[in-house]
Amino acid sequence: MRICVVGAGAIGGWVAARLALAGNKVMALTSRGPIDGISIEQAGEVQVATFDRFDGPADLLIVAVKATDLPSVAPTLGKHISSGTVVLPMLNGVPWWFVDGEPLRAVDPDGAIARAFPVNQVMGCVVHATCSRTALDCVRVNFVDKLIIGERDGSSSVRLARIEGVLADAGLRPDLTGNVRRAIWYKLWGNATINPLSALVRTTCDRILADPECRAWMLEGMGELAAVGAAIGCPIGERGEDRMAVTAKLGAFKTSMLQDVEAGRPIELEALLGAPREIAQRRDIVTPALDRLYAVTRLMAESSGLT
Ligand SMILES: NC(=O)C1=CN([C@@H]2O[C@H](COP(=O)(O)OP(=O)(O)OC[C@H]3O[C@@H](n4cnc5c(N)ncnc54)[C@H](OP(=O)(O)O)[C@@H]3O)[C@@H](O)[C@H]2O)C=CC1
Ligand SMILES: CC(C)(CO)C(=O)C(=O)O
Known part of the structure; x- marks a missing residue:
């Protein structure tokens, strides 16, 4: 071939x-x-x-x-x-x-x-x-x-x-x-909150997942992503806590977005958060946790030359 x-x-x-x-x-x-x-x-x-x-x-x-x-x-x-x-x-x-x-x-x-x-x-x-x-x-x-x-x-x-x-x-x-769309949304559900958070706080996933406030922000965002997924035929059949436990098993690792930040490369924020927000807005689904995460990460990227 x-x-x-x-x-x-x-x-x-x-x-x-x-x-x-x-x-x-x-x-x-x-x-x-x-x-x-x-x-x-x-x-x-x-x-x-x-x-x-x-x-x-x-x-x-x-x-x-x-x-x-x-x-x-x-x-x-x-x-x-x-x-x-x-x-x-x-x-x-x-x-x-x-x-x-x-x-x-x-x-x-x-x-x-x-x-x-x-x-x-x-x-x-x-x-x-x-x-x-x-x-x-x-x-x-x-x-x-x-x-x-x-x-x-x-x-x-x-x-x-x-x-x-x-x-x-x-x-x-x-x-x-x-159902490849559902598989795509499932992976997104797992990384769309922790990747930007890691880019902001610049630390490994184990530390983010051990922090109650970060966990709460992630869970809120994952709930919003699940609601958007349900509206477009990509339901999430798992609890956010269980998905976070799987990520926690990976230990002290850096997400791909944190690695991009550290290497001075543009970050894939639009693919991870911009696009889900666009889909949500067209359906009048509110996503306040994702909006906050998107806004601060975008500002961080812009002010650090990572766009
Ligand atoms: N790395 C990983 O473990 C994982 C990555 N992904 C995803 O896979 C995708 C790719 O990531 P990753 O492989 O890590 O990225 P890399 O930065 O390692 O690779 C990107 C490649 O794109 C090439 N490229 C850039 N501009 C052009 C161009 N104009 N024409 C042709 N090639 C070009 C780069 O060229 P050059 O070699 O010259 O820099 C580089 O070879 C991303 O969406 C990422 O999120 C998903 C899961 C895991
Ligand atoms: C965080 C992880 C490993 C998925 O959970 C990921 O997809 C990434 O680093 O981009």
Whole structure:
């Protein structure tokens, strides 16, 4: 299969490397252009993957740039997309296509992403894995649970089965779902409050989760996210306290947003909080806890040059 991975950083680099090592023709793009290879370290083993280059369309276009870069990156990808290309975004937060017929200006301000990717060719994906870059083209795979994938409308399809096969053969642990929107919302429910809070207080999750006031703020926000989810067909069937207990088991770790703050990179605030607020506002659902969290985190990001 001809695969183009746009954003061969931590997640994209891992996925591109595994797909190339499994024998696919993989082109890996970064902000520096196409790269020739990546070394990945997983479970103590280091492997070097080499990449191809091609000009025309890909069978599979994996998009793993940060959500903040997607509006400028998407319009540059036209030559890699034909009517047979499947577009598989691997980003955190709410994607631009999430609510049918409702453009999300928080993540796609002028509609550039929606114009670049034909919506019927887009599949949903949720990354349940953590990777980090130890050098520009070196990725460490810290933990892999699964890559949830599914058609946007929940249907099963030949192309979905084909993508699942390719990911499985590469050891990427695909997990097919009939409701990928719900899986996306569930991950969001777990990280949309703790990530911004961690970026504000600049400490590890164990300390945030041990603080009663932070917990109360998170629980209030998670309740609001659950209400929005229920209104758009993505109900949350779990208690906030139980989700926090799962995160607490991860110990003294830094969220991806805190890591972005510390590295001076733009934060994915619009994808995590801006978009859910936009969905809520259109439905007259009030979200005071999310609004407060969004406002202070946005101000922090603006005043620290992280936008
Ligand atoms: N890291 C993790 O463990 C997890 C990340 N995610 C999500 O995955 C997404 C990607 O995150 P992550 O992999 O950590 O991010 P990284 O910063 O490691 O990777 C982003 C990649 O995008 C590339 N890029 C930036 N601009 C362009 C451009 N114009 N054209 C092509 N490529 C470009 C960067 O290039 P360059 O190499 O030159 O910098 C880099 O390779 C985010 O939404 C994140 O929240 C989800 C779960 C876990
Ligand atoms: C906090 C965590 C690990 C999910 O709970 C996460 O998704 C992130 O760091 O972005």
